[in-house]
Amino acid sequence: MAKLTATAGHDNRTLEDQAKIAALRRVKFMAAAALVCCVALFAIARILEKTYPVMGVVAAFAEAATIGGLADWYAVVALFRRPLGLPIPHTAIIPANQTRIADNLGHFIEVNFLAPGPVREKLRQADFSAQVADWLADEKRAAGLSRFVERLMPRMLTAIEQSGLRNFIGEHVRAELEKLPAAPLAAELLSTFTHDRGHQKLFDEIVRALSGLLSDEKTLVAMRDKIHEELPSIFNMFRADAYLLNKITASAASLLKDVNEDPDHPLREEFDRFVQGFIEELKTSEDYARRAEKLKHDLLMRPEMRGIIDLMWNSLRAFIEEGGKGRNTAIQAHLTGMFVAIGQHLARDPKVRADMNAGFVVALSGFVESQKSGVSAFIADQVKRWDLTQLTWLIEINIGKDLQYIRFNGMIVGGIAGVALYGFEKVFLS
Incomplete structure (x- = not known):
């Protein structure tokens, strides 16, 4: 992505990019030189064919190799641009089909990489619980987590009060x-x-x-x-x-x-x-039961009970707020010890770790399943936004060197086919 945002200018190319460009140019030069050699060999063989009949085989090889090299040069160039700048149909394939390539790439990743089966299989290979246990068992990390939780708790209490959850909890507890x-x-x-x-x-x-x-x-x-x-x-x-x-x-x-x-x-x-x-x-x-129920009901309905609950809540809030301001380290020390103990216990208990890993697999695979269409769309949108010139340049410097070897293969295969056809002509058609 970082490379796509850069221009094709020399100053913005990395050393790796420059090395790839140099290698691509070398292979292009070698392929062009091989093609020129095929043309020269064909011309020389034709001239000498009358004097030396065996040169007919060489001429057939060179002629077919030239045709194969030219055809594969056309095929390779047509992927990235119009050959010789001519408006030939079905050329400049990558720039002309950017939208389709982007959509197909996103769909391919969604279907093949984000399918439920492969995702679950990959997630099962990871031991999430061991990482959690190691992280929690580290006292410095546990202390950092406890400080974070301690600072967060006053906000949680405020949110509970503002949302009316406090009264709801109180009424629910009283009803129970x-x-x-x-x-x-x-x-x-x-x-x-x-x-x-x-x-x-x-x-x-x-x-x-x-x-x-x-x-x-x-x-x-x-x-x-x-x-x-x-x-x-x-x-x-x-x-x-x-x-x-x-x-x-x-x-x-x-x-x-x-x-x-x-x-x-x-x-x-x-x-x-x-x-x-x-x-x-x-x-x-039954008489005792009725008396006890009446006593319990009268006790719960007394206004003093609400006052006691409010006093307990305010005391808890003050205690937590003091800890959040760093004036009370009791909560932090207790939380740190609790997190470390959880990490140590988790490391010693394989059954709990297995259950925890299974939960991670279910949760993460479900999340991936629900979001994979969004990932597909995101990838497609990103590819569609890429600059065509830069996209073509990036693809060419990364796979262009290998594509140039198709030209060598085309010359060799074409030459062999030319010799075979030449032999067939001499044996069966002469």
């Missing part, structure tokens, strides 16, 4: 949450929590909290006042409230101490049965 059955989900969460006796840890915290209350002065005063109010006045005269409070707190403290020290205490077993029973009720009870 509405579909989730709350009671069975809560039961599953509690089952997971109780699987490693996490509920007993919660029970231990409750026991410690109760023990703390029994040693709190304010709590004891409140309990004594309550007992004082409930007892008849006669009992208060003997300070029965203090006695009962001491008995109650002592008994409760002893019980809580036993529970805290004994992992198999009956109270713990009772708590186990209570939790398991509650989980089963959550799974099967």
Whole structure:
């Protein structure tokens, strides 16, 4: 393409072009010299034929070689220009058929090079996943990609906000949450929590909290006042409230101490049965299910939930924007590590690479199939825009040298045919 835009002037020719032109001129000169020699040989042989009859064979060879050389000279020249400038039909074939050549070239490439079968076969030979893995596993490249992604993320968030996608996502998430059955989900969460006796840890915290209350002065005063109010006045005269409070707190403290020290205490077993029973009720009870659904619906519809979502979104946006300005390297470091890990994992997993390559083949072959007509048209349009003189010059310097050897072949084949015809004439027609 670069050569086609240049003029045919000497100054714009490359060293390679000049070498090709010199070689073409040498072959042209040799072909012309050979043709002149054939003409001279024919004339000499005709003159000497009467004296030396064998020269008739030489004359026949030279005559036919001259005719063959002239015919092939005409054929070669007619490809590029009009022989001797004469307006002979069907000459200057390449310049006269530029449009047809361009269309046929584009169609040929579309049919033979961009057909689905050859394209897929060629794409299967390439290991795209290995190149991706090598590229990602390089820490410098992964860091560059992470910086690019980090700078791009604020724009993505802005696009999401401006397109209304943020509200759409929020509504979609809320609708999906509405579909989730709350009671069975809560039961599953509690089952997971109780699987490693996490509920007993919660029970231990409750026991410690109760023990703390029994040693709190304010709590004891409140309990004594309550007992004082409930007892008849006669009992208060003997300070029965203090006695009962001491008995109650002592008994409760002893019980809580036993529970805290004994992992198999009956109270713990009772708590186990209570939790398991509650989980089963959550799974099967319609009443619990209705209550859980109402609680979930009320929670999702509260305006505070939208505020929490907005706060989370704004915090995420601020965090990402800080990273995009280079003030927060946590995202970049995390992304870099993630990309490197992906590249390393991809390099170690042949199945993933095979699946990835298959995806590349399908995607790229589909793209080529959808765009091949455009490629054909593009090639045809480019060829049509080429300057005729420059196009002819370019083709001639690249294949003209080989075409000149047709003239040599024409002289040789013509000469042999001339000798054969001369012999046939002498043997069968004399």
